[in-house]
Structures are given as C-alpha cells and as structure tokens.
Amino acid sequence: GQQVMQIPQYQHVQEGEDFTTYCNSSTTLSNIQWYKQRPGGHPVFLIQLVKSGEVKKQKRLTFQFGEAKKNSSLHITATQTTDVGTYFCAGHASSYKLIFGSGTRLLVRP
Amino acid sequence: NAGVTQTPKFQVLKTGQSMTLQCAQDMNHNSMYWYRQDPGMGLRLIYYSASEGTTDKGEVPNGYNVSRLNKREFSLRLESAAPSQTSVYFCASSAWGQGAGYTFGSGTRLTVV
Numbered sequence: 001g002q003q004v005m006q007i008p009q010y011q012h013v014q015e016g017e018d019f020t021t022y023c024n025s026s027t028t029l030s031n032i033q034w035y036k037q038r039p040g041g042h043p044v045f046l047i048q049l050v051k052s053g054e055v056k057k058q059k060r061l062t063f064q065f066g067e068a069k070k071n072s073s074l075h076i077t078a079t080q081t082t083d084v085g086t087y088f089c090a091g092h093a094s095s096y097k098l099i100f101g102s103g104t105r106l107l108v109r110p
Numbered sequence: 111n112a113g114v115t116q117t118p119k120f121q122v123l124k125t126g127q128s129m130t131l132q133c134a135q136d137m138n139h140n141s142m143y144w145y146r147q148d149p150g151m152g153l154r155l156i157y158y159s160a161s162e163g164t165t166d167k168g169e170v171p172n173g174y175n176v177s178r179l180n181k182r183e184f185s186l187r188l189e190s191a192a193p194s195q196t197s198v199y200f201c202a203s204s205a206w207g208q209g210a211g212y213t214f215g216s217g218t219r220l221t222v223v
Contacts, residue, residue: 001169004152033211042200043153045211088152096141096160097168098212100152 002027002093006101014109019076021104023089030092032065032072037103038085079108112136116201116215123191123222131186131218133201141204142184143168143212144176146197153200159184191222 003026013019023032031050035043047056049065049072056063062075072089086103093099114135123129135142140161145153145168155168159178173195175187184203188195198219202212 006152009150031209035212042214042216043202043212045213048209048211050209090153096143096158096166097155098143099155099169100145102150102152 002091002099004089004091004099004101006089006104008104009102010105010107012107012109013079015081016078019079019083019106021074021087021089021106023072023074023101025070025091027093028069030069032069033090033098034063034072034074035088035090035100036085037088041085043088076106079106081108081110084108114201114203114213114215116199116218118218119216120219121221123188123220125192125222127191128187128189129191129220130188131199131201131220132183133185133215134183135201135203135213136182137203137205137213138181139203139205139213140181141206142178143202143204144174144184144186145200145202146170146195147200147217148197156186156199191220193222196220196222 033048034046037043053067054065060077064073086105088103090098090100117132143158144156157176159165162181177185198217201215204210204212
C-alpha cells in the first residue's frame with residue numbers, strides 16, 4: 001500500500017533559526033496536505049498543494065510540491081516558540097483515504 | 111462553531127469490555143473519518159464514511175466497527191477491547207474526499223488495561 005515518509009523525526013532549533021521537514025511518497029500523489037498538531041492537541045489543517053512544482057506561502061511558512069508529485073517540503077523561516085508542535089504531511093491513496101506521514105516534531109529553544 | 115465534537119475525552123477500559131466513541135460535526139460535511147494515533151506515530155485511518163449511508167475500511171479496521179447514524183454523526187465501536195487498542199482516537203470530517211482539508215475533533219484518549 002501507499003506509504004508516506006517524513007524526515008527528520010525530530011528537530012530541535014534555537015528560536016530564530018530556520019526549519020525544514022521533508023515528505024516522500026511511494027506513489028504519485030494527486031495532492032498533498034499539511035497539518036500542525038500542538039502538544040496534547042489535535043491536527044489542524046494548514047494547506048493543500050495540487051499542482052506539480054507548486055509553491056505556497058503562509059507568512060513564515062513555505063510549502064513546496066515536487067515536480068514528480070511524490071515529495072513535498074515545509075520550510076519555516078525564523079522559527080518562533082509558537083511554531084512548536086508536530087508537522088504532518090498527508091496524501092490521498094484514493095478519494096477518501098488520506099494517509100499521514102509519521103510527522104516531524106519541532107522543538108524551539110527560546 | 112463547535113466543529114467536530116468527540117465524546118468521551120478520556121476512557122479506561124478493561125480487556126474484553128466494549129464501548130462506543132461518539133463523533134458529531136455541525137459543518138454539513140459529507141465525509142467523516144476515524145483515525146488512531148499511537149505515541150510518536152502518525153495517524154492511521156481506521157474507517158471512513160464518504161457520505162451518509164456508506165462506510166468503508168481504512169488501513170487498520172480489525173477490532174472496530176462503525177456506524178454513520180446520519181449526516182452529522184459517525185460512531186466507532188470496540189466490541190472487545192484489547193491492550194493493543196490503547197491509543198488516541200480522532201474523528202475528522204471534510205466537505206468531500208479529495209480537495210478539502212480535514213477538520214479534526216479534540217480526540218478520545220483510550221487506555222485498555
């Protein structure tokens with residue numbers, strides 16, 4: 001079955017440093033979604049990318065979808081303590097099966 | 111706006127007991143989902159309901175059953191709980207399958223002893 005892998009598993013950064021998490025799928029994706037989960041909380045939808053090579057920005061967050069639509073990345077510029085949490089990518093195995101990656105846990109030192 | 115509401119928030123069961131996790135959404139979404147999340151892992155799809163009246167298996171359906179009671183409500187039942195079912199369970203909904211972000215409930219933390 002489809003697998004979605006994320007690296008790194010953990011990232012500990014100093015506040016103000018940049019952060020990137022990478023997502024790779026074993027199959028071509030029709031789209032990719034990103035979610036953020038705060039400690040003890042629930043996943044919150046951030047964004048969806050659909051087009052090959054697409055780049056979207058949300059303030060300090062930059063999301064990219066690979067040309068082959070099998071990989072994606074999330075980059076945070078100048079991290080803040082409010083960025084702490086686990087970031088998940090997710091891709092559809094079929095219309096109603098959204099498969100999540102294992103997530104990257106971001107810790108930020110103030 | 112309540113969004114997706116899950117009950118209960120916490121539950122401890124003994125092995126072999128049964129229970130039903132409740133989920134309701136007020137966003138008029140067609141599709142609903144049940145995921146489980148184990149420590150340090152991503153979310154795994156248990157069952158989903160593409161629309162009212164339909165349900166289908168996800169990645170890890172064994173040991174669970176679901177009911178799409180109406181458009182708003184989607185319940186998850188554990189008939190005979192096992193320690194391996196200790197997890198955090200999240201219900202989610204979306205306007206349709208692909209192309210829409212999922213809205214998650216706050217989760218049910220289940221421990222089976």
